[in-house]
Every structure is written in structure tokens, then in C-alpha cells.
Amino acid sequence: MTIKTKLFLILPLIGMLSCGKAKNEDKGTEDKEGNTTSITIKGSDTVLPLAQKEAEEMMKTDSKVSVTIVGGGTGVGVTALLDGTTDIAMASRDLKTEEKLKFSEAKKEIEKVTVAYDALAVIVNPANKVSQLTREQLEKIYTGAIKNWKEVGGEDAKIVAYSRESSSGTYEFFKEEVMDKKNYASDILSMPATGAIVQAVSQTKGSIGYVGLAYETKEVKQLSVSYDQGKTFVAPSVASAKDKSYPISRPLFYIFDKINAAKVKAVVDYALSPEGQKIVLEVGYVPLN
Amino acid sequence: MLSSAATSITVVLIVFFLFIEGAGVFTKKPIEEGFLLAVHSTNPIKKLEPSQVKDIFDQKITNWKQLGGKNEPIVLFRTEDITEFYSDEELGENFEHFPAKIDEYVSKTPGVIAFFSDKYKAKNFHGKELEINKIKIFEFLSGEEWFPTAQPIAQMGVKALIYGTLWVSFGAILLALPIGLAAAIYLSEIARKRTRNILKPLIELLAGIPSVVYGFFGLVVIVPLIQNVFGLPVGETGLAGSIVLAIMALPTIITISEDAMRTTPRAMKEASLALGASHWQTIYKVVIPYSASGITAGAILGIGRAIGETMAVLMVTGNAAIIPHTLLAPLRTIPATIAAELGEAANGGLHYQSLFALGCILFLITFCINMMVEFVTNRNSHKKH
Numbered sequence: 001m002t003i004k005t006k007l008f009l010i011l012p013l014i015g016m017l018s019c020g021k022a023k024n025e026d027k028g029t030e031d032k033e034g035n036t037t038s039i040t041i042k043g044s045d046t047v048l049p050l051a052q053k054e055a056e057e058m059m060k061t062d063s064k065v066s067v068t069i070v071g072g073g074t075g076v077g078v079t080a081l082l083d084g085t086t087d088i089a090m091a092s093r094d095l096k097t098e099e100k101l102k103f104s105e106a107k108k109e110i111e112k113v114t115v116a117y118d119a120l121a122v123i124v125n126p127a128n129k130v131s132q133l134t135r136e137q138l139e140k141i142y143t144g145a146i147k148n149w150k151e152v153g154g155e156d157a158k159i160v161a162y163s164r165e166s167s168s169g170t171y172e173f174f175k176e177e178v179m180d181k182k183n184y185a186s187d188i189l190s191m192p193a194t195g196a197i198v199q200a201v202s203q204t205k206g207s208i209g210y211v212g213l214a215y216e217t218k219e220v221k222q223l224s225v226s227y228d229q230g231k232t233f234v235a236p237s238v239a240s241a242k243d244k245s246y247p248i249s250r251p252l253f254y255i256f257d258k259i260n261a262a263k264v265k266a267v268v269d270y271a272l273s274p275e276g277q278k279i280v281l282e283v284g285y286v287p288l289n
Numbered sequence: 290m291l292s293s294a295a296t297s298i299t300v301v302l303i304v305f306f307l308f309i310e311g312a313g314v315f316t317k318k319p320i321e322e323g324f325l326l327a328v329h330s331t332n333p334i335k336k337l338e339p340s341q342v343k344d345i346f347d348q349k350i351t352n353w354k355q356l357g358g359k360n361e362p363i364v365l366f367r368t369e370d371i372t373e374f375y376s377d378e379e380l381g382e383n384f385e386h387f388p389a390k391i392d393e394y395v396s397k398t399p400g401v402i403a404f405f406s407d408k409y410k411a412k413n414f415h416g417k418e419l420e421i422n423k424i425k426i427f428e429f430l431s432g433e434e435w436f437p438t439a440q441p442i443a444q445m446g447v448k449a450l451i452y453g454t455l456w457v458s459f460g461a462i463l464l465a466l467p468i469g470l471a472a473a474i475y476l477s478e479i480a481r482k483r484t485r486n487i488l489k490p491l492i493e494l495l496a497g498i499p500s501v502v503y504g505f506f507g508l509v510v511i512v513p514l515i516q517n518v519f520g521l522p523v524g525e526t527g528l529a530g531s532i533v534l535a536i537m538a539l540p541t542i543i544t545i546s547e548d549a550m551r552t553t554p555r556a557m558k559e560a561s562l563a564l565g566a567s568h569w570q571t572i573y574k575v576v577i578p579y580s581a582s583g584i585t586a587g588a589i590l591g592i593g594r595a596i597g598e599t600m601a602v603l604m605v606t607g608n609a610a611i612i613p614h615t616l617l618a619p620l621r622t623i624p625a626t627i628a629a630e631l632g633e634a635a636n637g638g639l640h641y642q643s644l645f646a647l648g649c650i651l652f653l654i655t656f657c658i659n660m661m662v663e664f665v666t667n668r669n670s671h672k673k674h
Contacts, residue, residue: 096369101384101409143347158522165608165629166438181367182347183439186449189525189607189619192629196508196604203513206522 039267042070043077043090046118046169046212047252050283051090057279058270065266074169081255082106087264091253092118092169093176109258115271117286119213119241119249120174123198123220125205130154132224132233135247138178141208144185149206162197162209163188170194174210177248213241214284241286252285307652310645314429317639318421319443326441327395327403327416334358336420340434342442345402353400366394366403392416404441429646435610435621437630437640445643449612451650453527453620454596457606460531460616461538461595466588468535469542473584476543477550478572489547496540504604507533512605519617525607527616533601538591545590549583550576589662596655599628623651
């Protein structure tokens with residue numbers, strides 16, 4: 001009994017101490033048992049559901065490829081590609097200059113393939129009269145300069161702004177794209193999941209939030225957004241994101257080393273194929289064409 | 290003997306690990322490793338506080354005059370901005386002219402503040418590098434802004450998080466303790482056997498519900514309720530957190546105190562009744578003092594659950610890192626912060642270590658509460674004899 005108890009206590013501890021190390025270990029990118037190629041995809045949590053669905057469908061039809069998908073964020077994926085511990089990096093943003101420099105230092109030529117587009121919709125409570133905002137107004141709301149709906153043409157009510165947690169790529173994207181890289185005000189409420197933002201906005205009268213296009217529901221109202229100081233307002237939709245008239249959208253990428261091109265071809269080709277693009281729409285992103 | 294030794298060693302190891310990781314935060318600068326902030330060589334500013342750097346990059350401070358420098362508008366420069374000033378050819382195919390171009394840009398822009406990797410610092414760099422202090426324990430504890438991922442300088446102030454944790458836990462205990470005690474007294478002294486046999490399993494069932502379910506219940510039911518009852522603009526408040534935590538702590542408090550009360554010897558109760566004391570007098574003069582240590586144990590375990598709870602709180606308190614002045618405002622707790630941010634924090638980085646430091650603070654808070662309770666119960670039991 002005592003030895004058993006001891007084991008029970010010590011095993012999780014060993015597990016805990018070793019898991020920190022395990023993360024850095026190579027995932028074994030290629031093992032040639034028979035003819036199976038195993039491909040590792042790592043990176044953005046935004047691309048993750050798409051990559052996962054595509055991999056599942058692909059592995060159903062093509063048994064020669066085995067795909068492992070790991071999240072962690074775009075930065076994690078790019079670093080892994082640089083270290084050679086992943087074959088494909090998923091990215092929900094373009095490479096930073098810093099990262100490009102690192103690739104050129106490591107003498108790696110990389111190729112970037114756009115697999116889908118994602119658009120962010122700004123949502124408010126359906127009871128809210130405001131139906132459009134400019135980028136500048138959004139920036140001021142999230143940096144705390146505008147605190148009342150009155151200032152943007154609505155009722156006299158306090159603005160309750162919801163954001164994602166700082167670990168989210170969406171948080172960074174909104175900060176860079178809409179807020180001109182300024183920091184969020186500290187009284188912005190942050191929610192652990194996009195679903196929680198939709199729920200909170202639907203039940204809070206003066207609320208505003210941002211979610212991926214895939215999350216649109218009837219309980220919240222989507223706002224039209226203007227990026228030219230209020231001349232034209234565009235409503236978020238798959239169509240407007242596709243023809244690029246909707247400004248808060250971003251391409252989602254697969255990035256890989258050119259040396260590996262032949263190996264990852266199956267995955268990339270599938271993502272670009274009509275079936276792959278159908279999955280894009282199902283998962284809630286915007287297909288390429 | 291062996292198993293208790295193993296338990297102690299495990300606990301000590303975990304605490305040791307926690308503090309080793311947590312202490313790392315005080316050996317680092319709040320700027321990303323390998324990066325530097327530089328200004329023009331004629332700029333009189335030598336040193337900036339993290340909060341000043343943040344305000345500069347948020348464009349809240351736009352002139353060097355506001356920082357005691359010359360009357361010169363501040364020009365922000367980040368590495369990726371270089372492409373706006375120089376073409377790809379000028380930078381070279383493999384970015385080999387990068388350091389020289391940054392140097393050139395910095396030296397021809399008097400109001401510049403540049404943020405770039407020190408790999409691209411030219412050998413004879415003409416700008417002036419700003420000094421950045423390591424994070425001090427006092428600043429960490431008293432800082433009011435929590436932006437661990439802010440660029441170029443992370444804001445590591447945990448005061449708002451500590452206050453948030455204490456407010457929510459205090460509110461939860463305030464709600465849970467009276468209700469829990471009342472329920473325990475009812476179950477052990479007043480309820481009939483049949484009623485107790487139905488109620489007790491039901492209460493214990495509460496303890497088995499996963500905390501995410503409590504969180505979702507809080508978000509969908511309690512949050513709108515609070516919003517309507519108090520007429521607030523937002524329902525995600527400390528109070529919502531306190532209520533959810535109180536519900537979660539109740540089964541522990543009720544079960545343990547009820548068990549303690551039931552161990553009161555029948556002879557003691559009967560003696561009290563025989564002396565002419567009423568049923569109620571017997572309860573609070575005999576049963577409660579006799580079972581005081583059991584009740585405190587229940588309360589401690591309840592508090593422990595309240596302070597350390599993550600998921601439920603994460604979903605209902607709004608997580609805004611501001612110092613709360615009332616339970617009716619959004620707040621952010623330490624466990625919720627760790628749960629929400631650890632997933633994305635780079636292993637071994639500043640953010641990662643600061644989350645461990647938060648864990649240390651949490652540990653110290655619970656440790657202090659335990660010591661306090663221990664002290665109080667010891668004194669009480671002394672008095673009894």
C-alpha cells in the first residue's frame with residue numbers, strides 16, 4: 001500500500017518535471033515504415049480547426065500520409081519551422097521582418113501558401129442602435145478614449161468592450177490591424193473563448209466585441225466597418241471578405257521549407273483542392289475563390 | 290510513515306520548483322530578450338520607466354518635452370517599419386545592409402525611439418541605447434498594469450490581480466460560511482434522519498460537478514441576474530465570481546462541519562438539555578464550540594477551493610486587470626490569469642516565469658491563511674482546557 005501510494009505521488013511529479021523538456025524534443029518528422037510519410041503541422045490556433053478537418057478527410061482517402069497537427073500559435077509554428085521540428089507552419093499572419101531575417105540567416109528558402117481567408121466581425125448587442133463604426137472609433141473604444149455610445153451616435157450608455165485573452169492570435173491581429181499597435185485599455189473585459197464573447201455580447205446591452213466570421217449568430221448584431229474615415233462602410237460577410245472590400249480580414253498560410261516541398265505536396269495540394277476549399281467554408285472561413 | 294515521507298517530499302519538490310521558476314522573473318529585463326531601445330545620440334533622455342515606454346508606443350506621450358527632454362515630437366520605429374524607408378534592394382538580398390540602414394535612419398531622425406534586435410545594431414552605432422532596469426520585486430508587487438505581452442516593454446504589475454483574488458475569495462467566504470454553517474446545523478441537529486438521508490447525498494453531488502459547468506451556469510444565469518438586479522452596464526463582476534465560488538465551496542463546508550458536529554458526544558448534549566438549556570442554546574453553547582476545529586477545517590478547505598479556482602472564475606469575472614473598488618466591477622484573479630495565459634507563454638521566457646511568480650504569490654496567500662487559522666484554533670483549544 002505504502003509503496004503504491006508513493007508511486008502514485010511520484011509519477012505525476014516526474015511527469016510534470018519532464019513535460020517541460022518534452023516540448024522541445026524533435027517530433028520525429030519522417031519515419032519510413034512501408035511507404036507512409038508522416039507530416040507534422042504546427043502553429044496558429046486559428047488555422048488549427050481547418051488543418052485538423054482537412055487532415056482527417058485526407059487521411060480517410062489517402063492512407064499513405066499520416067499527419068500530426070499541433071497548435072500553440074503562429075510564433076510557435078514559425079520557430080519550429082526554423083528549428084526544423086515541423087514540416088509545415090500554420091500562420092494567421094504574414095511573417096514578421098524579424099522572422100524573415102532569421103530564415104535568411106539560417107539560409108532556408110521558404111514558401112508561403114495561402115489556404116484560406118479569415119475575417120473578424122465586430123459585434124454588438126441587437127438592441128444597440130449603432131450599426132457602423134470607423135476604424136478610428138474602434139481604436140478609441142478599445143484604447144479607452146471613447147467610453148459612451150453617445151460619442152459614436154448611439155444612446156447614452158456605457159460601452160462595455162470585450163476582447164479575447166492575450167494568448168489568442170485574434171487578440172494580436174485586432175491590436176495590429178484595428179488598433180494601430182496600441183495597447184488595449186486595462187478595463188477591457190477579456191474572455192477565454194470566442195463563444196464566451198458571443199454569449200456575453202448577446203446578454204449585455206452596451207457591449208461590443210470581435211469574433212471570427214464563423215461565429216455569427218442571430219443573438220448578436222454585426223457592424224459595418226469603415227477604413228476610410230467614414231466614406232464607405234462595408235458589412236462583414238463571406239462575399240465581402242472574398243472580394244477584399246471588407247478590411248478586417250487576413251490570409252491564413254501554410255509555410256514550409258522549399259527543400260521539403262515534395263514531401264508536403266500532398267497536404268498543400270489537398271488544402272487547395274475543391275474538397276479542401278469546401279472544408280474551409282464548412283469550418284467557417286472564407287475560401288480562396 | 291513511508292507514504293507520509295513521500296508526500297512531504299513531493300510537496301517540498303513542487304514548492305521548490307514553483308519558486309525556482311518564479312524567482313527567474315527578477316533576473317530579467319522587461320524588454321524582450323536580445324532587443325534594445327535606442328534614441329538619437331543628441332537626446333538627453335538616458336532612462337525610461339516601463340510605463341513611460343508603453344505610453345510612448347501607445348502614442349499617449351508624443352513629445353520628448355513631456356519626459357523632460359527637448360521640444361521634439363517622438364517618432365516611433367520598429368524593425369518592420371524599415372521597409373517603409375528603404376527598398377528591398379537597398380537592404381540587400383539577404384538583409385546584409387540592415388544594421389547600417391537602421392543606424393542611418395536613427396542618426397538622421399532626431400526624435401526617434403527605435404526598437405530592434407541587437408543583432409542589427411551596427412558596430413559603430415550612432416544612436417544611444419536606453420538603459421532598462423531589471424524587474425524589481427517591489428515594482429512587480431505594486432505595479433498596477435498587467436500587459437505581459439506588450440511590445441516593446443512588458444508591464445508586469447500584479448497588484449490588480451492580487452486584489453482581484455482577495456476580493457473574490459473574501460466575497461465567496463462571506464456568502465458560503467453562514468449558509469454552509471446553517472445547513473450543517475440543520476442537517477446534524479434539526480433534520481430528521483429521512484430528510485438528512487435525502488439532502489446529504491444531494492449536497493455532496495454538488496462537489497462532483499466539474500468547475501467548467503459551474504462557470505457556464507454562472508455566465509448564463511448569474512451574470513445576467515446580477516446585471517438586472519443591480520442595474521449594471523456589465524454583469525461579469527467580482528460578485529458573480531463570489532457567488533459561483535460560494536456554491537462550489539458549500540459542499541465542502543457543509544459536509545465537513547456536519548461531520549464534526551455529529552461527533553459531539555450525546556452525553557454532552559443531554560447534560561446541556563438537562564440543565565435547562567433550550568435546543569438552540571445547546572447548539573451554540575455546546576455543539577458549535579465542541580466542533581469548532583472541524584468547522585474551521587471545513588472553512589479552510591472551502592477557502593482553498595475558492596482562492597485556487599480557475600475555470601469558473603475565468604468565465605464569469607470579466608478578467609479586466611484593474612484594481613477593484615467594489616464587488617460590482619469586473620476583476621481578474623491570479624488563477625484565472627495563469628490558466629488563460631500559460632498555454633501561450635514561451636517556455637522559460639519572461640511571461641512564463643512571471644506566471645510562476647504569480648503562482649508563488651497564490652501559494653503564499655493560502656499559506657498565510659492556513660497559518661492564521663492554525664494559530665486561532667490552537668489558541669481556542671488552549672482556552673477550553
